[in-house]
Amino acid sequence: MKHIFLCITGALSIILLTIIFSSCGSSNLLVEDTVLVNVQSYVRGLDGQAEKYFKAEKYREALELYKGLKSTKENLLYKGIAAYHVGEIDLSLRSLIDSYSNGNRDKRLYVYMADNYLTQGKYEQATSFYKNYLRFIDKDSPERNETIHKIKRCGFAKDYKYVDQRAFVENLGESVNTIYDELSALQSPGNPNKYYFSSNRNGSTGGLRSEDGTKDNIYGSYSSDMYAIETTGGNWNFVSSIDPVLNTPRHDIIQDFSRGGEILYYLKTNDFKEGSFLTDTFRIDRELVKFPRVMQCPIVGDLGDRDIRVFDDNTYLFSSIRKGGYGGYDLYFLTKEDGVWSDPINLGPEINSSFDEITPYLTSNGSKLYFSSNRINSMGGYDVYESDFGLETSKWSKPANLGLPINSSRDDIYFRLAADGLSGMMSSNRVESMGGHDLFMVYFKNQIQDQMNLIYTVPFLKVRESKLLEEVSKAEEIAIAKEDKKDSIGVIIESEEEVVVEAEEKKDYSGMKKREVVIASLLYGASENIINPQNLTQLNRVIETLKIFPEASVEITGHAVKEGLPEFDLYFSIKRAEKAADYLKQNGISSNRIFLRGVGTQYSIVSSSNVILSNKYNRRLELRIVAPSEVPLRVIYNNPSIPDQSKDKKAKKFTAFQSGLKYKISLIATKQMYKDPIIRIESDVMIDKEIGTENYQYTVGIFETYSHARSAKSRLTSTNQYNSISIETYIDGRIVDRNNISSLQSKYPDLINFINYEMSN
Secondary structure: OHHHHHHHHHHHHHHHHHHHHHOOOHHHHHHHHHHHHHHHHHHHHHHHHHHHHHHOOOHHHHHHHHOOOOOOHHHHHHHHHHHHHOOOHHHHHHHHHHHHHOOOOOHHHHHHHHHHHHHOOOHHHHHHHHHHHHOOOOOOOHHHHHHHHHHHHHHHHHHHOOOOOOEEEEEOOOOOOOOOOEEEEEEOOOOOOEEEEEEOOOOOOOOOEOOOOOEOOOOOEOOOEEEEEEEEOOEEOOOEEOOOOOOOOOEEEEEEEOOOOOOEEEEEEOOOOOEEEEEEOOOOOOOHHHOOEEOOOOOOHHHOEEEEEEEEOOEEEEEEOOOOOOOOOEEEEEEEEOOEEOOOEEOOOOOOOOOOEEEEEEOOOOOEEEEEEOOOOOOOOOEEEEEEEEOOOOEEOOOEEOOOOOOOOOOEEEEEEOOOOOEEEEEEOOOOOOOOOEEEEEEEOOOOHHHOOOOOOOHHHHOOHHHHHOOOOOOOOOOOOOOOOOOOHHHHOOOOOOOOOOOOOOOOOOOOOOEEEEEOOEEOOOOOOOOOHHHHHHHHHHHHHHHHOOOOEEEEEEEOOOOOOHHHHHHHHHHHHHHHHHHHHHOOOOHHHEEEEEEEOOOOOEOOOOHHHHHHHOOEEEEEEEOOOOOOEEEEEOOOOOOHHHEOOHHHHHHHHOOOEEEEEEEEEEOOOOOOOHHHHOOOOEEEEEOOOOOEEEEEEEEOOHHHHHHHHHHHHOOOOOOOOEEEEEEOOEEOOHHHOHHHOOOOOOHHHHHHHHOOO
């Protein structure tokens, strides 16, 4: 982008010269006219450059230019399309709406408005625009059928988004992901904290190249190389390129490891449609004869084969667009007996459809299959599905959509389970990505048991090939939906109001009557639906209060019921709190006024013996508004009424923690889940997070005096495992900045011990 900024600087210089010459009088009119012509020529040049970038699908570069160009209806349309492709959805919508307001009726406006609303999960609005778009498409056009499919997907997603959520999903962050694509992440067979993946990021081998493979530093794209990442203490370390012998100027897409990890399988391709599958022993001390070799089996890249899953040395799964399938990409398997590979066998109509099925993953017991598909019952694009093979029926179950948040309104692909069955990794270009496809970690509430048993005979292979091949269906016929000609673009487009950020200066409350606000906890249930109508009432009440009283802030504490391992329940509890915080931020509450905490299952208000009430009230987010004493505000917390015999006394300990001086031991600040055994051993484990920061602060213990905290710290450091831990002070449940502690010792005399021992250095 460097040349763009140089050009802009040049334009400003020309305009400045124009102003100077204009001030010199009429004698310089000829010079002024010449300079104005130069400015106009320059602007036309930028226009043309933006168009070239746009046509080359260099949308990020095109968008930067369109932002500075005159807002004609055409430029606004192109800016909106480019913004959509780089994930700037709000800018895309504004630009498309402005283009329409300026008289543009280009058909692309309708489809990109629809795509934007689909990305936001606004399925009714997306449907209306897709229907409008149908008016521009010939009845025999394949694009018409695809648009009808999108309408049907919106209908499915509108209802399916309310199903119970099975996991939490987290972007690996900027230390791993880029504005380019990160694909096909594989867990190292020998190190569960290490992953390998492919990415077409800046710096990849070969540099920028055109489609024919020649160097093109302006309109070219990077090819994918293979990289490695590793996590230490919950944080991802820097990304490193793997063996330079393997990475080439072509796309090198990692596929899988052999079961023992001795062999790496990868695809070398120019266009992702054709290519060669290679194997490598993945050793540093190479011999010439052990350089990558072409894989010797009936999986052939030039036939459209891709996405290999190596179950064991004798069983492979893959996807292919080869002839004889059910339409689009299908899933196949093949086996080797006595050193001879079978022909590829289609997994059949129970798994495959007239749409695309790609990126298969088979669990360690061979009974559960995950894959991605863009079939009708998806949330928008490619979704992740699962199917179980029944030993009694000898059939695969109907593929089930994994739902939100694993799936999104865009493409979710390359899902693979981790070895422990507790988490997985996938690639997604959802709106939360940094650009292109990002790597996302999936944390399951319940362990996937199918991953825990390793077998050597795949159950579905017991079914005879003839049974798998006997059912061959024709391509599915989709009835063309009737067009709703009454739908109008004017119904959907609305002017967007800017969020008003409240002033930070202190207000004068003299003469203001004390305001009473009643706040209740947010209950989310098994569906994980934080932003439901009942909770919106509470959140909007908090927003109104914080806007009236700028000095006030809000604490959101996530509680949970036992669903998995303690470290997972703890982590999920703060991730739910983040969802509520996102709603507050979207409605004008600044990040520095929101404090989050996750406490997992430790402070239940209902005993687990009462299952019904426990599931209802322990799945909650507690809201607490904090304000200086001079603020005329009284908050009344409307806590649920629990029968005495069902109350859990542990909740009182957390209430006490939120009053007066307490001490906690700070363990670690991490950007990811912390899985150390200490989470299960120590009591009062919490995660704190200030909105706007990346780190989750893990702490343990609640201590009334510094001496008790110091004893606990000595016990932990004596093991030589936790030498970096520290003691921190909390007042009324909030950590105190060490710079402010001295001013508080008169009110809290025990602080003098903390000052003498912890701050003396």
